[in-house]
Each structure stands twice: as C-alpha cells, then as structure tokens.
Amino acid sequence: MPSYLITGTSRGIGLEFVRQLSADPANTVIGLVRDKQATEQRMKEWKRDNIFTIQINDMADYASLKNAVEEASKITGGSLDYAIANAAYVSKLTNYFTFGDLPELIQKDMVDAFLVNVVGVVHFFNLTVPLLKKGTAKKAIALSTGLADDNMNVNFELDVSSPYSVSKAAMNMVVAKFAAEYKREGILFMAVAPGLVDTGAGDMHPNASELEKKRFNETYAKFMAYKNTPPITAEESVKAMLGVFESSKTGTDRDGAFISHLGNKQWI
Ligand SMILES: NC(=O)c1ccc[n+]([C@@H]2O[C@H](COP(=O)([O-])OP(=O)(O)OC[C@H]3O[C@@H](n4cnc5c(N)ncnc54)[C@H](OP(=O)(O)O)[C@@H]3O)[C@@H](O)[C@H]2O)c1
Incomplete structure (x- = not known):
C-alpha cells in the first residue's frame, strides 16, 4: 500500500x-x-477514492504545513513512502527578465522565491521525515530544474528566470543536506528536474511586454540549441520521473543527487 x-x-x-x-x-x-x-473539482471525473486533498495556506507557512502533514499522517496510519516537494514559486515578475532588466524589483522576487522554493521545502522535509522513517520506500524528492545547473546556464547563456534559478540551486543544497543527515537511516533524498514540460499553462502572462516576449523567444531558441526537441507533456515527464524515483536507491550515488527525468544530467 x-x-x-x-x-x-x-x-x-x-x-x-x-x-x-x-x-x-x-x-x-x-x-x-x-x-x-x-482542485477536487478538477479531479472529480476520475472518481477515485484513493485521492486525498488537504488545504494549506502556503508552503512558507510552517504551522499550516504541520497541520496538513498531521492530517496526512492520520490517513496513512503514521507512515509515508514518498514525500514529493513539487510546489514552486515560478515568478511571473522576473521569468523573462535578466537581473539587469529589473534591478529595483529583484529583492522582493528573490525573497519570495527563497521562501517558497527553499524554506518551504525544508519545512516539508522536516515534517515528513518522521513519517518516512516508518514507511517502506523511504524516498523524498524535490522537483528541480535544469536552470539550476550552472554549466547549462553559462554554456547556453540562460540569463533570465534568475531568482527562480538561484532558489532552485539553493533547494538542491537543501536536498544534499537532508541526504547527508538521513542517508544513514536509509532515507533517499533527491532533486529531480522534470524536463521542458508543456503543462498547458501558457508561457507568458497576459500583459507581457515586448521585451519579455523578445526574451522568451531568445530563451526558447537557447533551449532548442541545447536540444532541438519540443517540450514534453506532463504525462511523459511524470512517467519518466516515477521511473527514476523507483529505480533510485539510497546507499548509491543517488543520495543527494541532482538529476533529470532521464536519470542523468541531460536536462531536456
Ligand atoms: N513545467 C516545466 O517545464 C518545469 C521545468 C523545470 C522545473 N519544473 C518544476 O516542476 C514543478 C512543477 O512545475 P509546474 O510547471 O507544474 O508548475 P505550476 O504549473 O506553476 O504549478 C505550481 C504548483 O505549485 C503551487 N504553489 C505555487 N506557489 C505556492 C505556494 N506559495 N504555496 C503552496 N503552493 C504553491 C501551485 O499552487 P496554486 O495553484 O495554488 O498556485 C501549483 O500547484 C515545480 O517545482 C517547477 O519548478 C517545471
């Protein structure tokens, strides 16, 4: 189960x-x-009684997360096999701007990204470790991104989405720290990037400026220079990631690893 x-x-x-x-x-x-x-409305047509949805205030709200994990613990009987930190602050403000484009707005956006993508993941893992210890699989995964890979950023001149990229690189270190603490107890911590995924949400916000549109087109061209292939679907990405979660074991080089849905450092 x-x-x-x-x-x-x-x-x-x-x-x-x-x-x-x-x-x-x-x-x-x-x-x-x-x-x-x-959320429940979106899942209604699946008619599945093994799905439970719990309300939280925000990933950066420790008390709210604590209550939610306690509620989850009641559903599972106190144990957990997989903790998946998927939620992320993906900034509409700076997604298609460079650091230099928005020097006065950058501080707020960096703090917002850090709170959700770094502190929120620390809260989530701290709260789920006691349950994972009682689980069988004992796996904790945080969703990362190729944008957190320094080589990819520099080699392909990926100069936008900077606060997001920085926060995800910091999140990778959160994963490494938890792996350092818990691998001896047999809990696997990994950061896994999902690839370039078209979730149907659209790439630009409705009020995107000409500069943002230009940066978006430039960025897409850089991704295509990295690998000339269209974005994959959420279905393809999740299927691949679940394969990586299943095949990864603690006590190997997967402890604290930062890898992609392909199980390596190929990000797209
Ligand atoms: N799509 C891609 O190509 C891609 C590429 C690389 C990495 N990723 C990573 O993959 C994961 C999922 O991406 P996605 O494209 O599915 O993202 P998404 O469509 O933007 O969904 C983000 C999810 O996070 C939740 N969230 C955002 N801020 C939150 C907060 N402060 N507190 C609680 N929940 C919050 C959102 O909830 P609400 O509905 O309430 O806003 C939503 O459920 C993310 O970690 C992302 O960084 C995605």
Whole structure:
C-alpha cells in the first residue's frame, strides 16, 4: 500500500502525479494545495477514492504545513513512502527578465522565491521525515530544474528566470543536506528536474511586454540549441520521473543527487 504526499497538486505536473499514481488503487495519494475546492473539482471525473486533498495556506507557512502533514499522517496510519516537494514559486515578475532588466524589483522576487522554493521545502522535509522513517520506500524528492545547473546556464547563456534559478540551486543544497543527515537511516533524498514540460499553462502572462516576449523567444531558441526537441507533456515527464524515483536507491550515488527525468544530467 504505497503512500505518496505531494505538494502543489492543484495543476500542472503535481496534478499529473496524482492522476498517474492514483490509477493504481493500491496507492494512497495525498496532495497539499492552496485551493482544495478547485482542485477536487478538477479531479472529480476520475472518481477515485484513493485521492486525498488537504488545504494549506502556503508552503512558507510552517504551522499550516504541520497541520496538513498531521492530517496526512492520520490517513496513512503514521507512515509515508514518498514525500514529493513539487510546489514552486515560478515568478511571473522576473521569468523573462535578466537581473539587469529589473534591478529595483529583484529583492522582493528573490525573497519570495527563497521562501517558497527553499524554506518551504525544508519545512516539508522536516515534517515528513518522521513519517518516512516508518514507511517502506523511504524516498523524498524535490522537483528541480535544469536552470539550476550552472554549466547549462553559462554554456547556453540562460540569463533570465534568475531568482527562480538561484532558489532552485539553493533547494538542491537543501536536498544534499537532508541526504547527508538521513542517508544513514536509509532515507533517499533527491532533486529531480522534470524536463521542458508543456503543462498547458501558457508561457507568458497576459500583459507581457515586448521585451519579455523578445526574451522568451531568445530563451526558447537557447533551449532548442541545447536540444532541438519540443517540450514534453506532463504525462511523459511524470512517467519518466516515477521511473527514476523507483529505480533510485539510497546507499548509491543517488543520495543527494541532482538529476533529470532521464536519470542523468541531460536536462531536456
Ligand atoms: N513545467 C516545466 O517545464 C518545469 C521545468 C523545470 C522545473 N519544473 C518544476 O516542476 C514543478 C512543477 O512545475 P509546474 O510547471 O507544474 O508548475 P505550476 O504549473 O506553476 O504549478 C505550481 C504548483 O505549485 C503551487 N504553489 C505555487 N506557489 C505556492 C505556494 N506559495 N504555496 C503552496 N503552493 C504553491 C501551485 O499552487 P496554486 O495553484 O495554488 O498556485 C501549483 O500547484 C515545480 O517545482 C517547477 O519548478 C517545471
């Protein structure tokens, strides 16, 4: 009876994790979201009774996360097999700007990204470790991105999404620190990037400026220079990542690793 606790299951990749995992009635799949009602509405047509959705205030709200993990613990009987930190602050403000484009707005955006993508993941892992210890699989995964890889950024001149990229690189170190602390107890911590995924959410916000559109087109061309292939679907990405989660074992070079959905450092 494997159990999964996943953050950010309201849409995108998180929602697809729930869809694929709940297809096996033996799995218990619990999602943490900011809008339980809207999320349950989206899942209604699947008609699955092994999905549980729990409301949280925000990934950066420790008390709210604590209550939610306690509620999840009651559903699973106190144990957990997989903790998946999927929720992320993906800035609409700086996504297609460089550091130099917005010097006065950068501080707020960096702090917002850090709170959710770094501190929020620390909270989530601290709260789920006691449950993972009692689980069978004992795996904790944080969703990362190729944008957190310094070689990819420099070699392909990926100069946008900077606060997001910095926060995800810091998150990778969070994963390494938890691996350092818990690998001796047999808990696997990994950062896994999902590839370039088209979640159907659209790439630009509706009020994107001409400069943002230009930066978006330049960035897409740089991704294509890295690997000339269109974005994959959330279904393809999640299927590949679940394969990586399954095949990865603690006590190997996967402890604290930062890898992609392909199980290596190929990010797209
Ligand atoms: N899509 C890609 O190509 C891609 C590439 C590389 C890495 N990733 C990573 O993969 C993961 C999923 O990506 P995605 O494309 O599915 O993202 P998304 O569509 O933007 O969804 C983000 C999820 O995180 C939740 N969230 C955002 N801020 C939150 C907060 N402060 N507190 C609680 N929940 C919050 C959102 O909830 P609400 O609905 O309430 O806003 C939503 O469920 C992220 O970690 C992302 O960084 C994605």
